[in-house]
Amino acid sequence: MDTFHYVSYAQEIIFAPGSLAQAGEAAERFGWRKLMLCANRTMQSNGILDSIKSSLGERLIAMFGRVQPHVQDVQVQEALAIAKEKNIDAVIGLGGGSSIGMAKAVGFQLQLPIIAIPTTYAGSEMTPVYGVTHTDENPPRKVTVSDPKIAPKLVIYDAELTLDLSPALTASTGINALAHCIEALYSKTRNPLSTAAAVTGVQHIINALFNCYQDGKSLEARTEMLLGSHLAGLSLASVSMGLHHGLCHVLGGTANVPHGIANSIILPHAIRFNADATAPQLLPVAEAMGVPVKRIDPTVVVEALVQKIFHLISRMNLPQRLRDAGVAESDLPRLAQIAFQNRTVQNNPKPITEPAQIESLLRVAW
Numbered sequence: 001m002d003t004f005h006y007v008s009y010a011q012e013i014i015f016a017p018g019s020l021a022q023a024g025e026a027a028e029r030f031g032w033r034k035l036m037l038c039a040n041r042t043m044q045s046n047g048i049l050d051s052i053k054s055s056l057g058e059r060l061i062a063m064f065g066r067v068q069p070h071v072q073d074v075q076v077q078e079a080l081a082i083a084k085e086k087n088i089d090a091v092i093g094l095g096g097g098s099s100i101g102m103a104k105a106v107g108f109q110l111q112l113p114i115i116a117i118p119t120t121y122a123g124s125e126m127t128p129v130y131g132v133t134h135t136d137e138n139p140p141r142k143v144t145v146s147d148p149k150i151a152p153k154l155v156i157y158d159a160e161l162t163l164d165l166s167p168a169l170t171a172s173t174g175i176n177a178l179a180h181c182i183e184a185l186y187s188k189t190r191n192p193l194s195t196a197a198a199v200t201g202v203q204h205i206i207n208a209l210f211n212c213y214q215d216g217k218s219l220e221a222r223t224e225m226l227l228g229s230h231l232a233g234l235s236l237a238s239v240s241m242g243l244h245h246g247l248c249h250v251l252g253g254t255a256n257v258p259h260g261i262a263n264s265i266i267l268p269h270a271i272r273f274n275a276d277a278t279a280p281q282l283l284p285v286a287e288a289m290g291v292p293v294k295r296i297d298p299t300v301v302v303e304a305l306v307q308k309i310f311h312l313i314s315r316m317n318l319p320q321r322l323r324d325a326g327v328a329e330s331d332l333p334r335l336a337q338i339a340f341q342n343r344t345v346q347n348n349p350k351p352i353t354e355p356a357q358i359e360s361l362l363r364v365a366w
């Protein structure tokens with residue numbers, strides 16, 4: 001790491017249990033008076049919507065409250081129409097990566113500031129990227145847009161909002177956070193900040209994730225996990241990702257596999273695929289997971305890490321095979337072709353020269 005180049009994004013981050021109540025005050029500080037909220041239906045049923053309404057008061061003038069997974073292009077058009085009609089001056093994404101992705105799509109297209117309030121561990125709140133699924137293509141395809149203006153100006157982390165996140169979503173979006181750290185550690189564009197954030201992020205995630213899965217109401221575990229996912233998002237924000245992330249986007253956009261589930265199925269296979277090129281960078285992850293790392297060949301260590309990750313995923317009862325996530329075996333060659341053209345896949349630290357390499361990984365994961 002003798003040379004590096006990265007963009008650091010100007011943001012205000014508020015991290016404290018109960019901080020949702022500060023949203024109105026923070027918006028006032030920025031001078032935002034006409035806010036639009038993007039959320040999904042869960043936020044209405046679990047009471048989070050009422051809390052943000054009371055914090056924002058009259059500043060909240062518009063809402064798109066039924067965001068679907070993977071940010072559908074048709075929904076982006078509907079949300080944009082509301083935003084234009086109400087002449088908003090900032091847009092809030094409240095929820096998982098999909099609600100935050102919707103806010104980013106609206107905010108970026110109207111050149112407005114974005115506020116992110118995450119309630120899962122997906123990490124989108126920290127990044128200058130969003131993906132939209134183009135539903136008119138056959139098969140549908142998720143297309144990502146990347147621009148520094150997409151990075152939210154204000155991020156509010158309130159661990160109390162995660163207390164009702166189900167064990168399944170805790171587990172799958174937690175593995176997504178772990179995957180950010182792993183791909184940041186071996187990214188071709190890794191830098192001192194991304195590596196420091198990823199190493200510390202992994203330690204918090206490994207400490208807290210299973211505790212959150214077992215006892216979702218533990219505010220202490222939830223706070224540590226949210227800290228891990230913040231660091232994971234921070235590491236993700238300043239580097240290019242690789243095979244794992246590109247493949248998960250294809251599985252989400254084209255095969256409609258929920259993002260966290262795609263992450264849980266693919267992560268150990270992607271680590272194993274890359275091991276001969278990336279093993280030394282993964283030693284801190286292996287160490288955090290209790291694998292002895294001294295005086296052992298790094299590729300052997302990484303295989304032990306892969307086994308630990310399989311074990312963690314199985315203890316949290318997540319699907320481990322693509323067939324269990326609704327992917328047909330006959331679709332694998334087509335998914336491999338699409339993934340081969342994916343820019344993120346092409347940024348993988350170990351070169352991928354033909355779709356057959358991806359297809360054979362998918363067959364093992366099927």
Ligand code: NAD
Binds near residue numbers: 097127
């Ligand atoms: P999601 O946003 O689709 O949400 C999944 C489910 O979680 C929803 O049904 C939602 O109702 C529920 N949920 C969210 N918070 C909850 C809470 N606190 N309590 C109860 N239920 C809750 O899933 P996700 O995994 O958070 O995000 C995935 C999406 O984000 C994908 O589209 C992915 O591509 C994108 N993403 C983008 C980035 C980026 O940097 N741009 C990073 C990670 C993920």
